[in-house]
Amino acid sequence: MSNKPIIVALDYDNKSEALQLIDQLDPNMCRLKIGKEMFTLFGPELVKEIHSRDFDLFLDLKFHDIPNTVAKAVTAAAELGVWMTNVHASGGLAMMQAAREALLPYGDKAPLLIAVTVLTSMSDEELALLGINVPAAEHVKRLASLTKQAGLNGIVCSAQEASMLKAEFGADFKLVTPGIRPAGSDKGDQHRVMTPTQALAAGSDYLVIGRPITKAANPLAALTEIHASLK
Numbered sequence: 001m002s003n004k005p006i007i008v009a010l011d012y013d014n015k016s017e018a019l020q021l022i023d024q025l026d027p028n029m030c031r032l033k034i035g036k037e038m039f040t041l042f043g044p045e046l047v048k049e050i051h052s053r054d055f056d057l058f059l060d061l062k063f064h065d066i067p068n069t070v071a072k073a074v075t076a077a078a079e080l081g082v083w084m085t086n087v088h089a090s091g092g093l094a095m096m097q098a099a100r101e102a103l104l105p106y107g108d109k110a111p112l113l114i115a116v117t118v119l120t121s122m123s124d125e126e127l128a129l130l131g132i133n134v135p136a137a138e139h140v141k142r143l144a145s146l147t148k149q150a151g152l153n154g155i156v157c158s159a160q161e162a163s164m165l166k167a168e169f170g171a172d173f174k175l176v177t178p179g180i181r182p183a184g185s186d187k188g189d190q191h192r193v194m195t196p197t198q199a200l201a202a203g204s205d206y207l208v209i210g211r212p213i214t215k216a217a218n219p220l221a222a223l224t225e226i227h228a229s230l231k
């Protein structure tokens, strides 16, 4: 487990609202994530604004394309100086290897590179609609194995799979888990969920938490409560 496991998912369509929250947060308490919505709306300028406030930033763009394109996208992410970025493991071994190799020139300044396995919003039934007729956990394990073979730093998965994956792939292979829901909070579109404390106990390294914080009446209080519960 990281000594700073919470990653707040900033899924806002309004930059001022996001910065208002960020300005209440302590970079020693959490890291931040922006994804497709905020990066498409506000681009590298937002990355600079977050970095100027001393936060580690996870650029969650989930690249999924041919190896050459993904390698160039990952290079662009490294140029932004982000702490972590990602690709889809289902893009395949060659794609993930190309992404990893693109980061070699950055040495210890390279972002952590992880791969999304099975989205936490997906159930076994939804996987079956794609022709994947195994339980989500089994498909996650298969994609995690491919990711490890490609030399990436870890994966995005559900905390429900964390204990199985830690046992299989070891402590150094990072498990980044969205689908985190404090007891009693709305699941929304997430399917494979766990509470923050259960997720850490199961072996998650990083907990990605969005709406339970950003949609709370008092986001800072919600984050502070989750942070305290992990002590």
Ligand SMILES: O=c1ccn([C@@H]2O[C@H](COP(=O)(O)O)[C@@H](O)[C@H]2O)c(=O)[nH]1
Binding pocket: 009, 010, 011, 035, 116, 118, 119, 120, 121, 156, 157, 178, 179, 180, 188, 190, 208, 209, 210, 211, 212
């Ligand atoms: O499998 C995945 C991969 C990424 N995400 C992202 O994490 C956050 C979760 O937000 P919540 O509001 O806490 O549900 C969001 O940005 C997703 O794009 C994921 O949920 N599952």
